[in-house]
Amino acid sequence: MTDASVGRGAIRPLGRVFRISPDGPPLGTVMTFLTPALLVYLVFTAYPVLRTFYNSVHILHPRAADEYVGMQHYVQMTTADPTFWVAVKNTMIWAGFAPLLDVGIGLILAICLYAKAPFARFFRIAWFTPVLISYVVVGILWMWIYNFDWGILNGALRAVGLESWTRAWLGEPDTALVAVMVTHTWKWAGFNMVVCLAALSALPKEVLEAAELDNCNWFGKAWFVMIPMIRPTLVNLLILSLIGKMKIFDLVWIMTQGGPLWATETVSTYVYKRAFQWQTFDLGYPSAIAVFWFFVVLVAVMALKYAFRQRDRLEY
Amino acid sequence: MPHSKAITRALLLIAISLYTAFSAGPFAWTAMLSFRTTSEISKAPYAWPETFRWQKYVEAWTGSNYDTYFVNSMVITVLAVLVTTVVGAMAAHCLARYRFRGNRLIYFIIFSTIIFPPQITIIALFQTLVDYGLYNSRVGLILVYVSVQLPLTVFLLEGFFARLPQDLFDAARMDGYSDAEIFWKITVPIGMPAIVTTVILNTVHIWNEFLYAVVLISDESKRTLPLGIQKFMGDQLEDIGMIATGMMIAVIPIVIVYAIFSEKLIQGMTAGAVK
């Protein structure tokens, strides 16, 4: 609680001394609120990130001077590395579909709970449980589910006579990516539900009551009233989900390590392979991929924000 | 009309039940596996446990230094989440409430680092920690977790705080509230649904975090639970029954925490709706 008490005591005196402009907020106030965050940020986030930018134009020798190579890594990556482009393609497919799925399912679940489904409390916990489980556990669990010999998916198919549909879901290039994507959505839909539910609960009751008076059914109410009103939340969730997919790593690493035949290779797994598995201490090349990808994701996020920008601000 | 309403309701219930089976089924199945031995499981993977072998939990706990890992995980998670929440909420409040030059720039810079994959920045982070004498220390790990979770926390909270009606704050200022009081007495209580959401999310992330924990800590006595769980994860032996027990031990505390906090979440949401 040290940070909090510092915040409380220091605001007033500083606030009286500095002002940015006559009608703006006092600089002291702003600094008091921001400094703890910025301090942690500068030391533990900004430096490693800047260091990555630096690394991306060097070849590193841990016990000798770094060798400046300019754009060499970037050129190699974009022109002479087929694996990189496979990783980009897979990540793009993932980021293109999964956010809609995550947020869509989350929203529907939230509306179900908001509509006072029976046993709402039980469902809320049951649906959220996957979010709580670590990737290691999720990965192992779903590898069991997809297991060819005794996994429940193939078991169910055999039980209904679809023996010919059974396969090693994670082992075949055609199905591996989808199989991992389903697992990831399974894990995160509950999170989207909780956030949507929080946003729905914060809506003023009067608006919904008014809709009720207009004889709106539930679907109409959800589509025409609720969704537009929690739109900023939905956009934020989409952005978060998009970023999550663009840097997806853990689950893939546990379940397939990018295989079979690079069918589930993502940009992050490839970065990790190049940094930790290629028997080198040179972080230059993987850093270049990380930097390049950073800008790609940034553009994607800004495009998304622009596409969903609020044309007329909803006030309530 | 009542007839079709009943049908809709029935369909809704069926859909809800199916989704519940999908989302909670695997977890329930693991719970069943956790009470059975591997040879029992290999005979019938989906059977109900004939005898509940509680001693497997005792074995898993005592056989692997779990008590140490557990305490470390608790301390680190609680402190890191606390600091992240306070620091993040302060920054988010400031960015959402005060108009000043550079506001959007700071927001953008903080936000943009969410994008960086941790697998690549970790080595530079390692060097930073060594410089400050924080390598292989719990304080260092806590600070790293705070910095990792901060951008997301600020992003989520800022989005929520910015949508709180300005009238509220104008009124508070009229009543003579100081800046600090506005933060603690208006933003925090009303923003509670969003704050609780970030608390849950941060707790889950930090409790389950593995990469930083393994690279930044080298002392057995300072290790956290995910490293202990790794031991059961079947790298050496394919002891499915024991893996399931280890998984349950990892998951149960966090489910309990959520069950408690989710009540708070609902209370918070109601409080927010009253305003």
Add this chain to the structure above:
Amino acid sequence: MKSAIRATALVAVTALTVMPAAKADTELSLWSHWADQGSKIEFIEAGIEKFEAAHPGVTVKPTWYQKNPLFAALKGALQAGQGPDVFYCEPAQTEYIDNGFLLPLDDHLEMSNIEGWAADTWRHEGNVYALPLEAYTVEIYFNTEMLEDLGFDLPEDGQLSAADFKKLVEAAAGEGITPIVQGAGDRPFPGAYLTHEVLLKKIGIDAYGDLLAGTKKWSDPDVMEALDYMESLIEAGAYPRSFATMKLGESHYYFYSNPGGLMLPMGSWYTSRAFNAPDQGGQPEGFPLGIMQAPALDESACPECKTANIGGSFCVNAESPNAELAAEFLNAYADPEMGNLWLQKVLVQTGIKSDASTVSGPHAGYFKMLEAADKNNTFFQGTPHAILKGQCLETFKQVINVAFPAGQVGAGQAAQMMDQACSAG
């Protein structure tokens, strides 16, 4: 501004950091793999006791990891100058040597107690950089009862011709028995075991070395003959359907317990899993275990060839202030008595001079069988995943280890992919 932030952070940090406890006179730190392999931990600890008894005032503090977390932790620690004094290493990790992280050990270890071929694995430009502790051979374990039931008889030397081996595979598959149990789900090598044994025999040690060094093409007719033969086995259903996702531990259990299979090609560290108690995933009591030779194609250049390699080794951090002492600690293991202790406890070969006849107890018989299986072999030192690098290694992992044996790409395409990745870099 920056220095101000740094100063503030430092003050905050100093206030928060707990002061470290007082240390013993000298403490050597040891980071090792094998966190979950009790017998190896016991062996290492026996060496620590021996060393500490001979060096009063010096203690060795081991930290146990799983392999991948250990490698990640070492990568960070060595680069930041915080590496442990002694650490687990493998011959593939030449990047340690290239970057000068390892202390040459020739002058510190009693080299006459270390097998020459084992030391050579770690020899770079004349210096030996590690204690080569664990050694292994690639063997084909099989279920002797199943073989008999299928009506096959193994010759005295354990060697089947390529044609007979194929008939065996077809017979097993016809009976609904998985002929070759193998899983490539979590390791970069098991799927390639049999292919590479056949290949090594066919083209011989020198050509095989050239192939791995990238100077011989995979599309070479002799190489292709071996690959085509493997493809015919794969098409006959040699591998299980779950091959691509089956984990190493699972494949053991699949072979000897459930559902059971005919053969399991595996490094001779098979014992570290199979000789555990049955309820911990080990093989059942009285399991009819046998060892056979990999099939040799007609006109093979070296039908008696087999792969051997050094596995877990220990290195000394060149930057450590206690490097000399640390090397002396490792020398405690370079002793035939320790070699015998390793054999007895771990039941895998070792690079330290040892006498296999000293092994006693329930597994003495296994060791005699292993010795007999290896006595007429000529060994190629090194496995593909320890020799190949970069894109070539990555392609090997994805194609030769998984996609080819899983039937996802044919022999021709596999060879083409390997050539593309390996000749470019």
